[in-house]
Amino acid sequence: MLRIKKLKARVKDGPEILHGITLTVNAGEIHAIMGPNGSGKSTLARILAGHPDYEVTGGDVHFQVNGEWQDLLGMEPHERAKAGVFLAFQYPVDVAGVSNVTFLLAAYNAIRRARKEPEADAFEFRELLVEKAALIDLDPSYLDRAVNLDFSGGEKKRNEILQMAVLEPTLAVLDETDSGLDVDSLRIVAEGVNRLHAAHRAVLMITHYQRMLNYITPQFVHIMMDGRLVRSGDAQLAHEVENRGYDWLKETA
Amino acid sequence: MANKIQTEQLQQRGREYKYGFETVIEQDTFPKGLNEDIVRAISQRKGEPDYLLEFRLKAYRWWAQQPAPTWAAVEFPPIDFQDIRYFSAPKSMARPVNEAGEVDPILVRTFQRLGIPLREQERLTGVAVDAVFDSVSVGTTHQKMLAEHGIIFCSFSEAARNHPELVQKYLGSVVPPTDNFYAALNSAVFSDGSFVYIPKGVKCPIDLSTYFRINARETGQFERTLIIADVGAEVSYVEGCTAPARPENQLHAAIVELIALDDATIKYSTVQNWYGGDAAGRGGIYNFVVKRGRCAGKRSKISWTQVEAGAAITWKYPSVVLLGDDSVGEFYSVALTNNQMQADTGTKMIHIGKNTRSTIVAKGISCDQSKNSYRGLVRIAPGAENARNYSQCDSMLVGDKAAANTFPYLEVSNPSAIVEHEATTSRISAEQLFYLQSRGLDTEAAVSLLVNGFCKDVFKTLPLEYMVEAVNMLELKLEHSIG
Numbered sequence: 260m261l262r263i264k265k266l267k268a269r270v271k272d273g274p275e276i277l278h279g280i281t282l283t284v285n286a287g288e289i290h291a292i293m294g295p296n297g298s299g300k301s302t303l304a305r306i307l308a309g310h311p312d313y314e315v316t317g318g319d320v321h322f323q324v325n326g327e328w329q330d331l332l333g334m335e336p337h338e339r340a341k342a343g344v345f346l347a348f349q350y351p352v353d354v355a356g357v358s359n360v361t362f363l364l365a366a367y368n369a370i371r372r373a374r375k376e377p378e379a380d381a382f383e384f385r386e387l388l389v390e391k392a393a394l395i396d397l398d399p400s401y402l403d404r405a406v407n408l409d410f411s412g413g414e415k416k417r418n419e420i421l422q423m424a425v426l427e428p429t430l431a432v433l434d435e436t437d438s439g440l441d442v443d444s445l446r447i448v449a450e451g452v453n454r455l456h457a458a459h460r461a462v463l464m465i466t467h468y469q470r471m472l473n474y475i476t477p478q479f480v481h482i483m484m485d486g487r488l489v490r491s492g493d494a495q496l497a498h499e500v501e502n503r504g505y506d507w508l509k510e511t512a
Numbered sequence: 513m514a515n516k517i518q519t520e521q522l523q524q525r526g527r528e529y530k531y532g533f534e535t536v537i538e539q540d541t542f543p544k545g546l547n548e549d550i551v552r553a554i555s556q557r558k559g560e561p562d563y564l565l566e567f568r569l570k571a572y573r574w575w576a577q578q579p580a581p582t583w584a585a586v587e588f589p590p591i592d593f594q595d596i597r598y599f600s601a602p603k604s605m606a607r608p609v610n611e612a613g614e615v616d617p618i619l620v621r622t623f624q625r626l627g628i629p630l631r632e633q634e635r636l637t638g639v640a641v642d643a644v645f646d647s648v649s650v651g652t653t654h655q656k657m658l659a660e661h662g663i664i665f666c667s668f669s670e671a672a673r674n675h676p677e678l679v680q681k682y683l684g685s686v687v688p689p690t691d692n693f694y695a696a697l698n699s700a701v702f703s704d705g706s707f708v709y710i711p712k713g714v715k716c717p718i719d720l721s722t723y724f725r726i727n728a729r730e731t732g733q734f735e736r737t738l739i740i741a742d743v744g745a746e747v748s749y750v751e752g753c754t755a756p757a758r759p760e761n762q763l764h765a766a767i768v769e770l771i772a773l774d775d776a777t778i779k780y781s782t783v784q785n786w787y788g789g790d791a792a793g794r795g796g797i798y799n800f801v802v803k804r805g806r807c808a809g810k811r812s813k814i815s816w817t818q819v820e821a822g823a824a825i826t827w828k829y830p831s832v833v834l835l836g837d838d839s840v841g842e843f844y845s846v847a848l849t850n851n852q853m854q855a856d857t858g859t860k861m862i863h864i865g866k867n868t869r870s871t872i873v874a875k876g877i878s879c880d881q882s883k884n885s886y887r888g889l890v891r892i893a894p895g896a897e898n899a900r901n902y903s904q905c906d907s908m909l910v911g912d913k914a915a916a917n918t919f920p921y922l923e924v925s926n927p928s929a930i931v932e933h934e935a936t937t938s939r940i941s942a943e944q945l946f947y948l949q950s951r952g953l954d955t956e957a958a959v960s961l962l963v964n965g966f967c968k969d970v971f972k973t974l975p976l977e978y979m980v981e982a983v984n985m986l987e988l989k990l991e992h993s994i995g
Contacts, residue, residue, distance in 0.1 A: 308950045311942060340952035352947040355938050356965030365961055366951035373952070405965075422951060 260286045260323045260461050261307075261331075261430055267317035268306050275316060276302045278486040284430070284461045286323075291464045291472060293497060294483035295505045300465045301349055303483075304434040307463075308346035309336035322430070340366075341373035345428030347419040349435040349465075353407035359418070360388060360402045363425055370426055391424045395451045412439040420451040431455065433464045437471035449474030469501035482508055532757030532787055535622045535727050539646070541600040544730065546593055548572060551700050554599050558669045558703070563680055571689035571699030578693050584856040585885045585917055586825050588761075588798065596763060598701045600728035601648040615651045619643075623650075626754060628723045638977070639719040639750070640665055644735055646728045647703035654718065664709040665720050668736050671707035678709055682740055686769040686806045686833070694765045695802045698734045702767065705735035710745035710776075719748045719975055724764075726755035726786075726797065732763040739769070741776035743809065748779040750978055754822075755787045759795045761824055766801045774809030774836065779817070781974050782830075783982050786822035791880070793852030796824025803830035807839035807865075815842035816859065817973045819982040821989055824853055829887065831860035834868035834896075841870040844970040848986055849882030849914070850993050858888035858919075863899040863929070872903040873969050877986070878914035879993035885917040892929040899929045908966050909939040910993050938966075940994065959990050 261284040268277040276299045284290050294300050306313050307320065315332055322331040324342045331339060354362065360381075368378040379387070389399050395417050407415050416436055423431055433452065437445055452475055456462060464471065472480075472494060480496040481488045482505070489508050490496065500508075542550060551572045555565040580591065604616035620630050623643050630643055630651045640654035642665065649667030658665050664675060672679050689699035706722040726733045741747055755762065764786065770778050780803075789796030799822075805814035816830040826849075832841030843859035861870035870890065878884040890901045907916035918935050940962055948958035963986050964971065971979050 308946075310946055335954070336946060336949035337952050337954045337957075340950055346950055348947065348950075352941075352944050354944055354948070354962070354965070355936075356968070357961050358965075361965070362948070362951070362961065365957060366948075366953055369952040369954075369957060426951065 260284055261463070262321045262328070263318070264320070265318035266303075266306070266315065266320060268302065268313050268315045270312055271314045276486050277306070279318065280486075280488055282481065282488065284463055286429075286461055287458045288479065289456065289462045289464070289475060289477040290479045290481065291466060291477040291497060292481045292483055293466055293469070293500055296467070298483045299486040300483050301434050304346060304432050304463075304465050307331070307344060307432055309334065309339050337369070340426070340428075341370050343429035345423050345426055345431050347416075347423060347431065347433045347436045349438070351407050351415040351419055353405065353410070355405050355408055357406055358403050359406050360385060362406050363388065363422060366422070367425055388425065391421055394424065394454065395420050396447050397421055413441060413444040416440055416448055417444065420448050424451060424455060427455070429460050431460070431462045433462065435465055435467060437466055437468065445471065446474060469497045472497045484509060529757050529787055531626060531754035531785065533625070534756040535618060537616070537618050537727070538603045539600050539728050540603050541728055541731065542597050544595055544597050546596070546598055546701065550598055554701055554703060557599065558672070560672055561676055563676070564672055567684065567689065568700050571696045574690045575693065575696035575700055578696065581693050584827050585883070585887075585919075586827060586854040586856050588825055591763065591798070593697075595730075597728070597731040598734070599703055600646040600731040602645060602650070619645055619650050622725065622727075623723065626723065626725065639721050642667060642706040642722045644704055644706070644722060644724045646726060646731060646733060649704045649706070658716070661714050661717065662711040663714060663716055664707065666707055668702070668705040668707050668738065671738070675707070675709070678740065679707070679738070682738055682769065682771055686771060686804045687767050687802050691802065694800045695767055698736065698765050698767045698802070702734045702736040705737045705766070707737075708739040708747060708749065710741045710747045712742045713744040715745070716747040719750055721750040721752065724751065724753035726762060726764065729758070730760070730762075732765065735766050737766070737768040739778055739780070740771045741773065741778050743773045744775045745773075746777045748781070748975060750781045750783070750975060752783045752785070754785050755797050757787045757795065761796060761798055763798045763800070764823075768801070768803040768830075770805030770814055772805065772807050772809060772812035772814050772839075775811045776809060777813045777815075778805060779815045780805070780830070781978060782818040782820070783978055783985070784818065784820045784822055784826070785985055788822045788853045789824040789851060791851045793824070796853070797822070799823035799826045799828065801828040803828060804833065805831070805841070806833045807836050807841060807868075809839070810836040811838045812836050813840040813842075815844070815973065817844040817970065818846070819970070819974070819986070820845070820847040820855060820857060821985050826855040826857050829858050829860055831862065832870065833862045833864065834870065835864050837865040838867045839865055840868070843870075843872045843874070844973045845874045846877070846967045846970045846982075846986070847875070847884055848877040848879070848989055849884045850879040850989050851882060852880070853882045855883070856885045856887055858886045860889040860891070861901060863890075863892045863896040863901070866895070866897040867899070868896055869900045872901070872905070874905045875967050875970055876905075876907045876916055877910065877963075877966070877990070878907065878916045879910040879990065881913045883915045885919060887919040889921040889923070890931055891923040892926050892931065894925045896926050897928050899926060901929070901931045903933045905933075905935045906966065907937045909937065910990065945994065955994070956987070956991060959994055960987050963987055963990055
């Protein structure tokens with residue numbers, strides 16, 4: 260579903276951060292990318308969503324939409340969302356004046372239009388939203404509040420998962436969604452991800468710690484260091500990193 | 513030939529401003545400069561009664577003694593008032609015209625292009641329009657139907673001739689000719705504008721509106737609007753305005769006076785889209801306007817809504833004097849500045865009667881290198897028992913070179929008053945835009961969501977069709993600045 264080949268990228272006019280990433284994610288798979296701070300994990304996540312601050316200097320990324328491979332890097336951020344890519348932000352942005360429900364209805368219908376599915380009206384959409392919010396233990400009052408404004412760190416992350424649950428992407432990229440969460444929130448967020456997971460979907464988790472993986476079990480774990488994937492393995496690799504840290508990988512890289 | 517080339521250049525210049533065209537038409541234009549003879553000539557041209565000439569001359573003599581004010585947070589080189597023409601009218605309009613059917617086809621086409629059909633069979637059904645071209649009103653629609661309700665809706669010149677008792681009684685009663693420099697200037701040289709009288713107990717069945725078009729070069733537009741709602745009357749009035757895109761500045765100094773008697777309601781909405789100059793700050797209209805309403809009667813209500821998206825400089829404070837007990841004043845404003853535009857706008861709510869209430873909701877959006885200031889006065893007079901005011905002033909910055917200021921003034925002389933003021937400043941960031949886009953919204957939809965969210969409390973006070981127009985106008989300008 261996702262094919263990243265020799266991807267090189269930098270912050271616009273800055274030094275290169277990704278030095279050639281190659282990664283394939285198939286439908287039904289859960290991948291985790293782990294690595295120390297500054298290794299380029301979040302850069303990769305943001306580039307997949309089309310963040311304007313980054314510039315791709317080499318390689319390519321293809322994404323499968325309805326069985327057809329498309330050049331992901333040639334698409335605008337909104338086109339990627341419509342194609343089925345979702346990025347759960349590490350630092351969700353607040354939007355004053357725009358309520359959660361207004362924002363999500365606009366996004367939901369934009370994506371429905373792109374998929375040639377009928378649009379929802381405000382009433383049926385609210386029902387859907389209330390139902391999804393209950394699953395992640397988010398009080399319905401949050402739906403009428405401005406997007407992420409004055410939300411706690413954990414509420415912001417849960418709001419990201421709510422958006423994911425509503426927009427139903429085929430590829431969910433979670434950028435350190437576990438950071439800043441207490442144990443209960445972590446469990447709720449993980450359940451939200453597991454609930455969405457299906458044979459035609461895939462998850463790419465960016466994480467610093469292994470603890471999220473106690474709730475979501477990846478088939479593949481990749482270690483990123485200095486802009487390169489230095490090792491890939493199964494869930495066992497995450498435990499090894501948890502016990503031994505990252506330094507031993509530096510030597511073997 | 514020269515005219516044609518000029519027109520093409522103008523269109524080129526105003527690519528983002530589709531109203532920037534110029535109508536090529538023979539105009540009867542006064543020589544540059546201002547003196548008593550010019551004032552007399554304007555009055556004579558309009559066939560005015562003596563009382564109006566006296567009114568003008570008094571204003572002129574006071575004005576000639578005054579220095580131009582400089583206290584607003586806007587910057588511009590001193591205006592040479594002797595380098596402006598004070599009257600310009602299409603030659604075909606030499607004789608007064610009442611029905612739109614008689615209007616010069618060139619003018620009909622001009623207004624058609626601005627979205628204001630004047631011909632009987634094409635005109636808008638839900639709204640009556642007075643179309644003002646430079647210094648004259650070229651036509652007013654739906655007059656007959658309105659007359660059946662006893663409503664007078666006509667050009668100011670017509671009112672001065674046909675309804676002298678009303679004009680004489682109310683002209684200058686809210687904004688005296690010596691109120692301030694630009695009010696005096698307007699009182700001396702005002703050329704046309706609209707007049708509305710809604711008789712006792714009548715609710716005006718359709719919206720009334722005036723469309724102001726500046727066309728002639730080097731000419732100022734000085735119009736005057738006077739609206740009187742008699743006891744128990746109701747009216748919703750809307751004004752729109754545009755001008756050619758030119759490299760020089762042009763002055764627009766208008767006066768609007770509203771009078772609401774007992775239980776009367778006046779709702780006055782403005783969608784202002786004067787040419788605002790180019791990215792380098794060349795050209796655009798100086799929009800220096802005095803707008804004031806008097807809630808003269810008990811339980812009367814005056815509500816201003818303005819969406820200001822144009823003009824190189826906007827300098828105006830639509831205000832309400834709350835004289836009648838239990839009267840209500842409202843001010844809802846969105847002011848958007850882009851390129852190098854400057855706006856110093858807000859309101860004054862003067863509470864004099866008992867139990868008077870006022871609401872101020874002001875939203876400023878500053879883009880590019882523009883400067884946007886809210887300036888507002890809430891005054892509670894000693895006798896204004898139980899007065900209430902709520903003010904909310906929000907600024908939104910787009911980019912990091914724009915400026916926003918808030919200057920709230922409070923003068924409370926009665927201890928029973930409750931006055932609340934809230935202010936916020938926010939910024940549309942690239943990160944915010946990306947966040948919305950990453951959920952499937954294209955730039956247009958994302959900007960629309962942000963603007964609507966920021967301005968919804970103001971937009972919802974506009975009549976529906978004008979709301980759509982105002983939203984589109986703001987989105988277009990913002991996309992250009994964010995894009």
